[in-house]
Structure formats: structure tokens, C-alpha cells
Amino acid sequence: MPGRRGSPSYLGHHLGCFPSAPACRVWDPQSCPDWEPPRPSPLLCRDMTLQNALYTGDLARLLELFPPHSTADLLLESRAAEPRWSSHQRGLWSLTYEEELTTPLHVAASRGHTDVVQLLLRRRAKPDSAPGGRTALHEACATGHTACVHALLVAGADPNIPDQDGKRPLHLCRGAGTLECAELLLRFGAKVDGRSEENEETPLHVAARLGHVELADLLLRRGAYPDARDAEGWTPLLAACDTRCTPPTTLEATAARCLQLCRLLLSAGADPDAADQDRRRPLHLACLHGYAAIVELLLSCGVSVNAMDYGGHTALHCALQGPPLALAQSPEHAVRALFNHGAVRIWPGALPKVLERWCTSPRTIEVLMNTYSVIKLPEEAVGLVPPEILQRHHRFYSSLFALVRQPRSLQHLSRCVLRAHLEACLPHALACLPLPPRLLRFLQLDFEDVLY
Structure with missing residues (x-):
């Protein structure tokens, strides 16, 4: 469900904390479609007809609910997808659905209803509104709805605004429209090396971690720095070597995409021997996951085969300590490559x-x-x-x-x-x-x- 839990000030102001408040404090599209409040904060809407029309993308119904001169600068209440334990009194816990706040624009953008997004923007919906911590642009990018992304950017949405987790829209591009969304964001001024606020990741880190070769290529062509470091000292190359198989992707497909990413990053000038804060290097991670082709690629670049991390582990130790899934990647090839490049033998004991x-x-x-x-x-x-x-x-x-x-x-x-x-x-x-x-x-x- 788009949006996150609203602030107490919004909830207190719009849910009737003031008994003498007039009825139109809560927006009713049937009784007062043209009424505008004298205050800057948005109205809270509980109208189920409006919410159903938004979720289904019923443009005809929404044109009735939002006639000319009405406002779409509204808040909607929704429930979290999963119930959560909460305590309202000491020692008393209950399993309840937490109420969350979102806007009509968030709902339409997250579901790819482009015509609805354009209507709401014409009705003065604010493109950078973020009652739950994310803007509608974040939602559209996270679901890969290119047309919605374009409509929001044309309407003035900020392509560099962080969400509640400190991530910018370019960090969130997913789905079938990933490349198109990223290209639009960059065209409208998104920073190609814009960092997330907490982890200090660049979009290239995210593309490498997710194994998205095409997105990484786009970012590098637009000037992304291949050796940018996040808060833990990870470079995109380290992230690429740590990419893991997630269903329904097969191990072979994951390994092939990781190899493509590593070749791409190395050709762009990435340091093949850059270590993180724990002195782990790309070779350590490639060996740990059994990516023999990446091991051979890194060794051909002259990396330090016997370099140790803070735990005293060399690449050979990592190759021999990998998870059972590494067996599917034929670890013997990685081990042989290490020995043929001068790896120190393990202790006979x-x-x-x-x-x-x-x-x-x-x-x-x-x-x-x-x-x-x-x-x-x-x-x-x-x-x-x-x-x-x-x-x-x-x-x-x-x-x-x-x-x-x-x-x-x-x-x-x-x-x-x-x-x-x-x-x-x-x-x-x-x-x-x-x-x-x-x-x-x-x-x-x-x-x-x-x-x-």
C-alpha cells in the first residue's frame, strides 16, 4: 500500500480532535466539490467511492468527483497490508492494522493510471507531497510506470527528493520500465551519483547489487563514478561480486549477469582490488559465492591473491568456506585459478x-x-x-x-x-x-x- 504512517499532527487535526469542527473538515465530494479550505494543509478524505475509483483507475467517475475548480490536494486513510502488534496501554498489546496516510496522486502513480495522474495534477495535486515519506514519483519509479514518471516530472516533481529512507527516485527504479524511468529522471535533472542519506549508496551501487547490467551501463554512460564508496566502504564492483541468486533467477543466470557487470565496471575504470572497511575485496566475495569466471577475471587484472580481510581470511579461505550453493558453481575452477596465480596453500591440519x-x-x-x-x-x-x-x-x-x-x-x-x-x-x-x-x-x- 503506498504511503506510510502519517504524523500525529495530521491525524489529530483531521480526525476530529476538535469537537466543534464543521462537518466539511472531512472532504465530501458530493456535498461540497468546489469548497476549498482556508488553510494550507490538505483535507482528509474518507469517501470510499473516491478511493475505489482511484484504485481501479475509473477516469469517468473521477471526472465527476473532481469537477473544474475542485482540489485533489487530499489525504487518504488506508490500512497496512499486514497487522502489527501495538500497545496503547502498559502491558496491553493488540494485533491491529495500522492506519497509514497517502494521497490520490500516490495511489494513481503506483498503479500506472496515467490519465488519472494527469487529471489530479490539473486539479492541483501537489507532485512532491509525501505524507507517508514517499512522493508519488518514488511510487511510480518503484513500480516502473514510465508514463506516470514523465507526467509527474513535467508537472515539476523533484527528481532528487529523498524518501523516508533517504533514497531518491533513481535508487528505486524497478520493473519493466526501469531503464525508461531512469532516463527520464536523468533528463529532468536527477543526480547520477546522488547518494541515499543513510547508506550513502549511489544508483550505481543499487544497480550492481541487483545485477541490473543495462541500468549500470546507462548510469556509467551518464557519468556515474565507478569507484564511489558507500557508508561501509563498498564500491559498485564489490556490490556486483556480492550479488546473490533470488528466485526465479537461476544460479547460472545470476553468475552470468555478475560477470557482465564486473566486466562493465572494470572497463569503466573500477579498481579491481578496492577493499571495504573490513578489508574485503572483490576477489574475496567472488570466491565466497563460487563465481569462478569472475575470480579468473579479477586475477587477470593483477589483484592481490593473498590479501587478507580483517578476519585473516584470504580468497582461498573464502572459496573453501562458501555456502553449499557454491557447489553448483564448480568451486574447483576458482580454487585452481587461485593456485595458478600464487595462492598460499592452506595449513595441512x-x-x-x-x-x-x-x-x-x-x-x-x-x-x-x-x-x-x-x-x-x-x-x-x-x-x-x-x-x-x-x-x-x-x-x-x-x-x-x-x-x-x-x-x-x-x-x-x-x-x-x-x-x-x-x-x-x-x-x-x-x-x-x-x-x-x-x-x-x-x-x-x-x-x-x-x-x-
Whole structure:
């Protein structure tokens, strides 16, 4: 429901706190359509005929209710969508619907009734009225009604006014008309880097966080600063790497849009290694969510592969601590990319814990084990893998547990020595070695699904 809870001064003035107040203090379109109050504050309307016409967009009925010279500068009462617990006396709580205030213009704009919006504006509805904290322009942008946005802007609505949460209309553009609404706002003077009052987010932060590639592209073309920081030190690139899958979007689609956003921001000059207040970098977040393609993109930009956040976690730690959903993103590719760019190996004592957590991803375990010259697992580690996983990946786990505390193949030992020798320049040196492709892939820890 558009609008938020009204202020006590509005409620007290218009709901009959003064017993001697005349009846027309509450507006009645049938009895006094042309009457205008001598005070600047809007009238409170309880007429259900008017409200029904507004919600359904009944223009013919509204033309009757708002004849020429009448005013549409009104307040409407509505109830919150969900009941809330409230206490009017000490110790006495009740579940009630809180009353909220809105205006006819808010209702029409939020529902895309453009003809009604234009009628109300002609009847002197104030485009920047915000009894509940949002203007009608906020409502139109949040629902993606482009024609309503245009009508309000033409009527003088402020494209930079913050709502009750400190967000400007450009922060709220949603729905099918997102791009068109944003273009209109920018054309009418919206600040492309206007910040929200509390979080200090720019519209580019919001577009990146929501995975909206087209909107981010529009904002960057209009001059948005790619390295703007919010109150927590987050840049749009950090926000893009932290974008999460929300139904009905699939994990694959989310990862693809995140990759597009990162490429777009990096091409616009975004710092690939910018850290937030907790020293988390884009690489940390991409690893945490298992976005292997973004990990490889960031590594190709020369980011610090072993940089730690305030908790002492490197990107490799994040890759191995990701949620179960990260399995769908093939975490072994992110882990291999990190090792091929010089990531420091994890402490061998932590390997049993990693085995237990990632046993359903044997290729992740394979990459980890291939960075050591000896498989450093206790003999009882076989009990960490459930029997059904052992059976499903029998060939790999048989080779793993057969090599516990046993010497590895000479070929693998040679690989370990060469990688250790090239450690300082590993990502560049491996690509430059004049070796057959198969041997080069072996040096780059390519997957074989078995350990030798």
C-alpha cells in the first residue's frame, strides 16, 4: 500500500480532535466539490467511492468527483497490508492494522493510471507531497510506470527528493520500465551519483547489487563514478561480486549477469582490488559465492591473491568456506585459478575439515592435494566421507586414501618442484613455457579425477 504512517499532527487535526469542527473538515465530494479550505494543509478524505475509483483507475467517475475548480490536494486513510502488534496501554498489546496516510496522486502513480495522474495534477495535486515519506514519483519509479514518471516530472516533481529512507527516485527504479524511468529522471535533472542519506549508496551501487547490467551501463554512460564508496566502504564492483541468486533467477543466470557487470565496471575504470572497511575485496566475495569466471577475471587484472580481510581470511579461505550453493558453481575452477596465480596453500591440519565439507566435490579435493608433494591426511580420514559419496566417486577416493602418507609419482613431484621454483611469477611463467599443451595443463593442475 503506498504511503506510510502519517504524523500525529495530521491525524489529530483531521480526525476530529476538535469537537466543534464543521462537518466539511472531512472532504465530501458530493456535498461540497468546489469548497476549498482556508488553510494550507490538505483535507482528509474518507469517501470510499473516491478511493475505489482511484484504485481501479475509473477516469469517468473521477471526472465527476473532481469537477473544474475542485482540489485533489487530499489525504487518504488506508490500512497496512499486514497487522502489527501495538500497545496503547502498559502491558496491553493488540494485533491491529495500522492506519497509514497517502494521497490520490500516490495511489494513481503506483498503479500506472496515467490519465488519472494527469487529471489530479490539473486539479492541483501537489507532485512532491509525501505524507507517508514517499512522493508519488518514488511510487511510480518503484513500480516502473514510465508514463506516470514523465507526467509527474513535467508537472515539476523533484527528481532528487529523498524518501523516508533517504533514497531518491533513481535508487528505486524497478520493473519493466526501469531503464525508461531512469532516463527520464536523468533528463529532468536527477543526480547520477546522488547518494541515499543513510547508506550513502549511489544508483550505481543499487544497480550492481541487483545485477541490473543495462541500468549500470546507462548510469556509467551518464557519468556515474565507478569507484564511489558507500557508508561501509563498498564500491559498485564489490556490490556486483556480492550479488546473490533470488528466485526465479537461476544460479547460472545470476553468475552470468555478475560477470557482465564486473566486466562493465572494470572497463569503466573500477579498481579491481578496492577493499571495504573490513578489508574485503572483490576477489574475496567472488570466491565466497563460487563465481569462478569472475575470480579468473579479477586475477587477470593483477589483484592481490593473498590479501587478507580483517578476519585473516584470504580468497582461498573464502572459496573453501562458501555456502553449499557454491557447489553448483564448480568451486574447483576458482580454487585452481587461485593456485595458478600464487595462492598460499592452506595449513595441512585443516585438510580433514575441508575434505569433510567438500567431499561431494572431488575435483576441489584433487586440486588441493596436488599442491602438496605428500597427501597429508590422517589414516582415519576415510571416515569423514559418507559411504554413498565414496561409492559415487570410488575411483578418485580409492586413489586418495591409497596414497595417504605414501610417496607420489615422480611426474607429480617434478610438477611440485617446478611450481615452487616459479612461485614468484607463476601465472606469467607457465603460459610462456614452450611445452606441449597437455604437459602445460598438467602443470596448471588440470583435472584428472584420480591421484598418482
